[in-house]
Each structure stands twice: as structure tokens, then as C-alpha cells.
Amino acid sequence: MTKATIKKWGINGEGIAYVNRKCIFIPGTIPQEQVEFHIVEEKEKYGMGKVDKILVESKDRRHEICKDWDTCGGCSLMCVQYKAQCRMKEEIVKESLAKYANYRNKIKHIIKNPDPLAYRNSCKLPFGYNKDHKLCTGMYKRDSNEFVKMDRCFTHAKQIENVRIEIEKIVQDEKLYDKKLKRGYRTLVLKEFDGKIQVIFVTGNNAVPKRIVDACSEIENVVSIWQSVKTDTNVEIFGDVMIHLYGTKCIEMTLKDYSLSLLPKSFFQLNTKQAIQMYEYVREITPQSKCIVEAYSGIGAISLFVHDKAKQVIGIEYIKDAVENAKENAIKNKIDNVSFVQGDAAEIFNKMNTKADTLIVDPPRTGLKEKMIRSILHSNVKTLIYISCNPSTLAKDLKDLSKKYFINSVQPFDLFSQTSHVETVVLLSRA
Numbered sequence: 001m002t003k004a005t006i007k008k009w010g011i012n013g014e015g016i017a018y019v020n021r022k023c024i025f026i027p028g029t030i031p032q033e034q035v036e037f038h039i040v041e042e043k044e045k046y047g048m049g050k051v052d053k054i055l056v057e058s059k060d061r062r063h064e065i066c067k068d069w070d071t072c073g074g075c076s077l078m079c080v081q082y083k084a085q086c087r088m089k090e091e092i093v094k095e096s097l098a099k100y101a102n103y104r105n106k107i108k109h110i111i112k113n114p115d116p117l118a119y120r121n122s123c124k125l126p127f128g129y130n131k132d133h134k135l136c137t138g139m140y141k142r143d144s145n146e147f148v149k150m151d152r153c154f155t156h157a158k159q160i161e162n163v164r165i166e167i168e169k170i171v172q173d174e175k176l177y178d179k180k181l182k183r184g185y186r187t188l189v190l191k192e193f194d195g196k197i198q199v200i201f202v203t204g205n206n207a208v209p210k211r212i213v214d215a216c217s218e219i220e221n222v223v224s225i226w227q228s229v230k231t232d233t234n235v236e237i238f239g240d241v242m243i244h245l246y247g248t249k250c251i252e253m254t255l256k257d258y259s260l261s262l263l264p265k266s267f268f269q270l271n272t273k274q275a276i277q278m279y280e281y282v283r284e285i286t287p288q289s290k291c292i293v294e295a296y297s298g299i300g301a302i303s304l305f306v307h308d309k310a311k312q313v314i315g316i317e318y319i320k321d322a323v324e325n326a327k328e329n330a331i332k333n334k335i336d337n338v339s340f341v342q343g344d345a346a347e348i349f350n351k352m353n354t355k356a357d358t359l360i361v362d363p364p365r366t367g368l369k370e371k372m373i374r375s376i377l378h379s380n381v382k383t384l385i386y387i388s389c390n391p392s393t394l395a396k397d398l399k400d401l402s403k404k405y406f407i408n409s410v411q412p413f414d415l416f417s418q419t420s421h422v423e424t425v426v427l428l429s430r431a
């Protein structure tokens, strides 16, 4: 066992200690704490540690909220006071931009989450068996395949938790997915908007019995039920076959002045209130333009928010259902200068890069593809707004973009309270 003082935050919310000048990442620890730990993994340049005892606690530590946070691993900052979580996120963005993009100017203070608990509008939980061999939802222990039943999640919206617990009662005698038989229940996905819930059972080749659909449809606030048949092992949450079982196909949401629809496979930000704040901010910093392209546009929310900032707005998204939603959302909101194209953002933007004077990108965690960066560098885009949920890939992409673009402002948003994730909006101009 080794004793050390935690010096700073790591990018995934672990504390960092230095032993013989080697950086050791120790999850569940906070800067300034003195800890006893042992090494679980040793690499040439760094190590991973497991804390055995906190000898001196940080004043930023808290204990009272979730008893399962350490087992679950979903909320690595649940043990940290909310104010300190926000400071940590600001620090992470600042450090990433300094380290990879050589950007050392001020970043703006993070826009805090008004509801740091009960904010998640969706959940994707594996099914498993509880101690009495009844089907239930839960999680896998951090870094393991061991299933643990979930009693209560403090970050899920209240309606999600209510519906999840009711569904557990209804399906308790059903069978868990069996890889050989390719039958049974795999995952429960719930989405909540405006208090209404969409339920999606991810299963093998078995049907979801009518009595189960009927009972679920009776649960208060459930407006839509789907089944997704998935028998492969890829990382996608849903299989190719989607069966609509009850209620409306889409779930509806109101985002400020807009009404939007969402099919199960379409992406939407998991914190609705903060998404609205972020979209309003993006609108605020978007200049009046001839043509705005929004790459990675999902169901088109940002395109709708900025529609009056340009003659023409074009969204690019590769999920077919999301593009279908985006097109309908534009029609439903009577916005006729916005259109959506289905396909790979890099491929499509490459063909239209001379048209856009403003580009908004909101890529997945992996960041922009090389082809997309090349295409941006060869474009006529004067203003680039980069929305990112991963400070590392953001900073690396900004370094590549710095050949032609300089950073005007960096605004972090807390969309994922209790976790180390942080959303950042960067405004860039062509040099």
C-alpha cells in the first residue's frame, strides 16, 4: 500500500497522485485528499490505482446522496459537492485546450445545471436477475461483468424512475436474454419529454406478450411502446428490426418556441433544460449568414433555433429516423428555409463546403474525422461553432483547425452533472 496526496483532477474525474514522478490515476479521490492506495495497473508512463483508505478528506467530498455510486460507476463525481464538480469541469476544459491546442486565454465560467439531480431524460439499462431470480433492471459493476440490481437512480428524471419501477413489476417473471437461444429481454430504454414516456424493450427473437404491452400501456404517462429485436453483439443499443407496439410512434417535446418529435433511434441530448440553454447560446453567437450548415444535426433542433440567422440552413445527419424527424419538425414548426440531408457529414459537407459561410458542428465523442477537418480548412466558412462533449477530441481538432481558424470564445455547459463529462461550445473565426 502507498500513501499519497491527490494533486489534481484527471480528465475522467479521477484524482491524480504522483509517485516517483509517475502519474497515478485513482478513481473516487479528490484533489488535496491524502489517501492510501494500491496499484492495479502499471504502464510505462502512468498507473491506475485503487483507493484503500481516505486518510484526510477534501472539504469538497460529500457522502449523503447515492449509496450505490461507487459500485455503479455511472456517476464518478457523485462523491463531490456540485460547486467543486463545476470547478473541475472548467479546469479540465482549460487544461485540454492548453495541452493540445496551445490555447491559454480565459474560458468562460461553466453554465451550471439548475437541476444537478433528476435531470436525465433517458436511460438505457441492462436487464438481469435479482437475488430472487426475478427479472429487473440494473447495471454492471464498474470494470466488471457482474450485474447489480438498481434500487434507485438519483440522476434519472422522476417519471423515468416511476415507470422503470412499474415495468420491473410487470416483467419480473419474464426471461433474461439467452445468447444461445437468442431469446429474452436484453435492455430497457426509456425516454421522457414533457412528462411523457416512451418505452423500448430490446429483446431477442421473442415477441413481447400482449399482456405485458397492455399492462405497460396502463402506466401513468406512458405514451409510446416499441420493441427492438437485437441478436448481434455489436455496440449499438438497438437492432435493425423495430416493432411499434402501442401509442404514438414518436415522443413529442417542447423546446422553447418549438415542438419536436423523436423516434427511438434518433439522438437527443439527455438533459433537456440545459440543451435549451445551450441552443439559445448557440443562436446568440451565430452571426447573420447567407448559408448555415449544421453538421451532425440529429432531429434538427439547432437548425430550427438558428433558422432566422440565415437565408438557408442545411442540416446533415446519418441516422435515417433522425433525418425523418428533422424534416417533419421543420414542417410542423412552419419553418421553410431549413432542409436536411441524410449521410456522412464529412462526405456531404465536402460537396457543399463553398456554399456555407457559417458552420455548426456537434459531432459524437470521437470528434471530427480527418476528412471533415480537411474539408472545413478548404471551405469558405467564416464562422465555425464547435459543440463538443469531449474536451480531448475537441482540443485535438482545434489544433488542426488552428491552421485557418482562431478561437474567439470557449463556453462550457454542465449537461452531465455527477459525471466527469462536460459539454463545450467554441466560437471560431477564419484568420
Ligand SMILES: C[S@@+](CC[C@H](N)C(=O)[O-])C[C@H]1O[C@@H](n2cnc3c(N)ncnc32)[C@H](O)[C@@H]1O
Residues within 6 Å of the ligand: 267, 268, 269, 295, 296, 297, 298, 299, 300, 301, 302, 316, 317, 318, 319, 322, 343, 344, 345, 346, 362, 363, 364
Ligand atoms: C452529439 S449528437 C448531436 C445532435 C444534435 N446536434 C443535437 O443537439 O441533438 C451527434 C449526432 O451526429 C450523428 N452522427 C454521428 N456520426 C455522424 C456522421 N459521420 N455523419 C453525420 N452524422 C453523424 C449522430 O447520429 C447524432 O445524431
